Amino acid sequence: MKKYLEIARAYMKAQLIWRADVFVDVILSVAKILFAWILWSILFEGKEQIAGLEFHTMISYYIISSYLFQMEKSAEISQQMTGMLRNGTFSKYMVIPVQTQGYFVAMEAGKLAFSSGIGFLATVLWFCLFRISIVHTVNLKILLCGIIMVILGLLFMALLNYFLGILTLKFEEISTFLMIKDNLSAVVTGAVIPLALLPEWMIAGMRFLPFYYVTYLPSMLFIGKCEDEAVTGLFVLSIWCIFFIVLNQVTYEHYRMKYDGAGI
Amino acid sequence: MKMIRTENITKKYKRYKKQEGVIGSIKGLFHREYEEKIAVDAFNMDVDEGEFIGLIGPNGAGKTTLVKMLTGIIAPTGGEIQVMGFYPNKLEKAFKRQYAVVMGQKSQLFFELTAEDTLRLFKEIYRIPEDEYRKNKNFFVELFQVQEIMDVQVRTLSLGERMKMELIVALLHNPKILFLDEPTIGLDAVASKQIRTFLKNINESRGTTILLTSHYMEDIKALCKRSIVVNYGRKIYDGDTDMLFEQYQKSKKMTIYFEHSVEPDVPEYCRILEKTNDKLVLEIPKQNTEKVLESYIGHYPIRDIGIEEEEIGSVVERIYKGV
């Protein structure tokens, strides 16, 4: 375990040099908040509620979920892996005594710890600056469930991207898979529209999928909604994570033995 | 126990053969044709602990493929292979903890990290005790004089600096076997000499078994007591390095400067490479060198005389062809 912590630490430290993308992220987050403010102000014109949410709740939802969505950058795992597998540099992970899956997840966690910290500070700052009264849960248990769910959700996305990455061993070209995943997760995680706006039967189906718990449900939990789904949500998401850990291990072991392109 | 043992090990690569034109590409989506390439062919090799072995052969001979099979990166197609008692491609952690591989063409380092962080990371990955880690690190850093570059990102290192880091990282956990695939490629004379000295030191002081591939015969001659020559995936020589070069060394080059202009006799088995009033350059069959030398000394007014080995390129060419 200690080695994975060291991996995370090393990559977190590597983020600490000046990076333009972090700065851009912060700027983008304010743009998003402004945009949401304007958009929802128009939509709420003359209405008390939309989909059962009041204006401030909606804004809070939007800001929290866009923060969570922005935090999730694990797509770079599959990008990196497919690149390295194809140009033959992946072998460096094969010859060291670590689980490659663990390595990539730890690396991502380290990078995330930094950018999410910055993002969090920025979000809090905008809240204060624009005097948005944030609507949030006051139930500590729910808050805790939400935080754990966010962590599991990020873990799940990292595992999923690792899985797509190792498909390179078999298919060589995975950009189609990546495109499908990106579109699917953008809609299904509730980053494009709050899932509350969707018909109930669709939401019911999504409750079995992990994406529902990546940004949507934790955002709802944080604003004090859907509290009864917290525990089952954690359960479903955990199952998905375990399933993918095993799937990744098996798939990787199976395909790497057949793969000749690794190294040089 | 043998450190490495392979028996009739073979590697066949399958290469996807792309058909020509658009129609061909579309056909390729449904039905792919492969062509087989035998990169390593029924190869036998035994290596004892502490040996320093050179693996040489022309481009595409199968050296890297062999190294990849020995390190478990790829699986052999046939034959038996065993490294320190393990089947490499299983990639067991206990196995991976005991070897290291350095490839001159591909880095083993993580580019975003600094050298210092990389070493720390490898300390944890290989579970190196703190005091051993300190000792090893200081020893290597001192030896290579790389104190100044410990805190810069690996991606910004020059080739030579990076190579030194690769070696330090590889040796930090005291591996029993070190695989080196062209570690001196692209390095200047000073850096490659430094690396040679370093490798010799490691092999002698720690008893590390080292398998080295290189296209620079200087590396091989200076380091490897034993050499294995590969061509077309097959072994064509396995034995003493000096004997190998001796055997294929057919001639010597002699350069004679005379005090003043003379017209010397040249034996018919010598080839004149250059001739001016006071200078004569000859290519002499190896066994006749002494005779020719005697026939000149004392008979002509000689200012200076030099004897060189045959140009290494020609020797290597003969070694690879096996004639």
Ligand SMILES: Nc1ncnc2c1ncn2[C@@H]1O[C@H](COP(=O)(O)OP(=O)(O)OP(=O)(O)O)[C@@H](O)[C@H]1O
């Ligand atoms: N992944 C691969 N797929 C198909 N063929 C391959 C693959 N890797 C290597 N080959 C082929 O196998 C043969 C041996 O390659 P290898 O890299 O082992 O040669 P080498 O002796 O290391 O050569 P060099 O001195 O140029 O590095 C070559 O003909 C090469 O084209």
Ligand SMILES: [Mg+2]
């Ligand atoms: Mg090679």
